[in-house]
Amino acid sequence: MALAKESPPVSPKDARSGIDQEAEYRAQTRLWLRLLACSTLIETELRRRFREEFDFTMPRFDVLAQLDREPSGLVLGELPKRLMVSAGNLTPIVDRLVEDGFITRTPSNLDRRVQIVCMTVEGRKAFRRMAKSHGSWLAELLAGFPADRLDGLTGELDALKSAVKDAMQKP
Amino acid sequence: MALAKESPPVSPKDARSGIDQEAEYRAQTRLWLRLLACSTLIETELRRRFREEFDFTMPRFDVLAQLDREPSGLVLGELPKRLMVSAGNLTPIVDRLVEDGFITRTPSNLDRRVQIVCMTVEGRKAFRRMAKSHGSWLAELLAGFPADRLDGLTGELDALKSAVKDAMQKP
Numbered sequence A, B: 001m002a003l004a005k006e007s008p009p010v011s012p013k014d015a016r017s018g019i020d021q022e023a024e025y026r027a028q029t030r031l032w033l034r035l036l037a038c039s040t041l042i043e044t045e046l047r048r049r050f051r052e053e054f055d056f057t058m059p060r061f062d063v064l065a066q067l068d069r070e071p072s073g074l075v076l077g078e079l080p081k082r083l084m085v086s087a088g089n090l091t092p093i094v095d096r097l098v099e100d101g102f103i104t105r106t107p108s109n110l111d112r113r114v115q116i117v118c119m120t121v122e123g124r125k126a127f128r129r130m131a132k133s134h135g136s137w138l139a140e141l142l143a144g145f146p147a148d149r150l151d152g153l154t155g156e157l158d159a160l161k162s163a164v165k166d167a168m169q170k171p
Helices: A002-006 A012-054 A058-068 A078-083 A087-099 A121-142 A147-169 B002-006 B012-054 B058-068 B078-083 B087-099 B121-142 B147-169
Strands: A103-107 A115-119 B103-107 B115-119
Touching: A012 A058, A012 A121, A012 B012, A012 B121, A012 B147, A058 A078, A058 A087, A058 A103, A058 A115, A058 A121, A078 A087, A087 A103, A115 A121, A121 B012, A121 B147, A147 B012, A147 B121, A147 B147, B012 B058, B012 B121, B058 B078, B058 B087, B058 B103, B058 B115, B058 B121, B078 B087, B087 B103, B115 B121
Parallel strands: none
Antiparallel strands: A103 A115, B103 B115
């Protein structure tokens, strides 16, 4: 009887919704595994080509891509937020880009404690060259996926992204 | 006239297909950025929870997940292929799991040069506990995405994955 108290008899309704819940769990897991497989597959291939063709890593390219949109530069502290990486992981990447002359890092005129990173002319040239290759590699990899279904899939991923963001903001 | 030879006049048809190509490039880039944003968002959150709740990293969990499907163990060399990571990156992860008693690594009886990795009882217990949390975190994160659209999105990602794999196998 003590056992019966701990696990009360399951009503048909509960059992049914238990099955539905189980099926939904499995569908969510399948979606996540596929999503991860797709992004890993494409990312691994793009990384490999970047390394082979330009001797450049993806995180370095991602930093340049952010700065390409900001002609007047960006507060250093903004970069980790935009790239969803930790500031600690970003420091050696930024250091290396400064060393190589692709970006500059200077104190802000308004507040010397704030650092501004900005792309150099050389950095912009290198970025444009790599971005062009990045675009054509991507086009090559996605060529077999029907063009008229691209926007539909992007739309569903948009909805997924919003749902996940909302879930993360719940207390 | 020499210039005209290098860049021949564009016929209306060519110009049109150039525009289509440009639009397709942009649609492909949008898809890729959204795909990457979704997987990064979910993965970052799952990693964070793994670290906080279990003091465990995702690559270690991924190794256990592979071994959970192989009751008689797995040839060590199979792991990097299945996890799409380099053997070099995997070595310290396997070493650490062996040290912690979650897996064993022993020479094969058939060929002493081949190593077999196998989950221990303790490893299986820890994996099951973490997998359960992983499942409920994922369910929580994806709860806002309509359940009846899960399989549709998974199907489109399947098609995308096949298209990319085909493209990668082209010479």
